[in-house]
Amino acid sequence: MKRQVKPLPKPKPKMTWLATSGTARGSFAGPINPLIAEYVRPDNTQQPQPEKKDALTPFYVPMVAKGTMEGGKPIHAAEIKTRGEFVNEAFGRGEFHKGGLASVYKFYLYAWLCLAATIILALFVNVYAAAIPAFLAGTFWSEKEVSVAWDIQWLKGKTLVHPA
Amino acid sequence: MDENPEQENIHLATVLADAKEPFLRMRTRWSYLESQLDTWKDFVRYRTAMYLFAVLGIISLFVAPIGAPLLLGLAAYYFHRKKHAHSLVISNRVVMVGH
Numbered sequence: 001m002k003r004q005v006k007p008l009p010k011p012k013p014k015m016t017w018l019a020t021s022g023t024a025r026g027s028f029a030g031p032i033n034p035l036i037a038e039y040v041r042p043d044n045t046q047q048p049q050p051e052k053k054d055a056l057t058p059f060y061v062p063m064v065a066k067g068t069m070e071g072g073k074p075i076h077a078a079e080i081k082t083r084g085e086f087v088n089e090a091f092g093r094g095e096f097h098k099g100g101l102a103s104v105y106k107f108y109l110y111a112w113l114c115l116a117a118t119i120i121l122a123l124f125v126n127v128y129a130a131a132i133p134a135f136l137a138g139t140f141w142s143e144k145e146v147s148v149a150w151d152i153q154w155l156k157g158k159t160l161v162h163p164a
Numbered sequence: 165m166d167e168n169p170e171q172e173n174i175h176l177a178t179v180l181a182d183a184k185e186p187f188l189r190m191r192t193r194w195s196y197l198e199s200q201l202d203t204w205k206d207f208v209r210y211r212t213a214m215y216l217f218a219v220l221g222i223i224s225l226f227v228a229p230i231g232a233p234l235l236l237g238l239a240a241y242y243f244h245r246k247k248h249a250h251s252l253v254i255s256n257r258v259v260m261v262g263h
Contacts (some may be wrong), residue, residue, distance in 0.1 A: 079261040084254035086261060087204070090197050090237035101197070155194035162196060164189045 083162070090151065096143060103147040111140040193261065200253050205248035215243040 069075055092100015095105075114137035122130035221235030 061237065072212065077263055080258060081261060083200070083257045083259055087197065087200055088258050089252055091204070092190070137262075149205060155197065156192050158193040159190055160187050160196045161190045161260040162195045163189055163257065164185065 077163075086160075090155070092151070099147055099151055101147075101151050104144055104151060107140040107144040107147065111137050111144060114140060189261075196259070203249050203252050207246055207253065209244035210242045210249055214239050214246055219243060 067075060090101055092098060092102050094100060094102035094106040096103075115132040116134040118130045118137060121127075121133060214230055217235050217239035221232050224231040224235055
């Protein structure tokens with residue numbers, strides 16, 4: 001009789017209120033903390049495959065690229081740049097509508113500060129004056145979401161080769 | 165023979181090498197950034213500490229001079245730690261960014 005090997009049970013991720021644990025997966029709207037947002041790959045339950053080891057895949061580069069990009073820049077399938085240039089471009093300057101990882105940190109903080117200001121103003125000053133930080137909280141939160149989408153999640157689908 | 169002596173005579177050859185470890189590693193852009201993130205955060209913290217101790221050291225020169233060498237020394241220490249962390253992240257190591 002063939003011994004049936006049962007797969008190990010998957011550990012259940014423990015969810016905290018603000019999705020701050022390492023295994024938190026987030027909710028429908030996404031976790032409140034964007035920096036631990038994981039790309040949850042869906043399980044292949046219909047056609048399960050045995051787990052494969054990582055293979056050394058060739059890095060395909062097109063040999064002929066006709067035309068130029070906007071501004072006359074040449075089309076490069078792979079850009080050779082230094083780590084400093086790549087990191088500086090990826091972090092950005094934290095400017096509004098310009099993107100970058102700095103924008104994620106900055107506008108996440110600003111949104112929470114504006115939310116606190118909204119509550120304080122509504123309770124102790126004037127409820128109509130609280131509309132201003134409320135509007136800003138929403139603006140900064142959406143700016144953070146867009147930056148998370150383009151500067152974190154989008155980068156999870158792009159390749160990079162570096163010396164080991 | 166070379167028809168055009170100015171042009172370099174470049175040939176390609178394939179050599180089988182017994183590489184025990186790969187010297188190039190392919191991963192995602194976010195994975196690479198994530199690996200640099202902790203060092204970057206340390207850089208920001210050391211920079212903050214440097215400014216803080218520099219300001220406190222200058223104030224202590226007038227208020228309590230006995231604490232000035234320590235505070236200014238700490239500012240110098242964190243200046244070097246910041247410089248090192250910055251050089252690790254903003255380095256000239258080459259990466260190939262794919263599309």
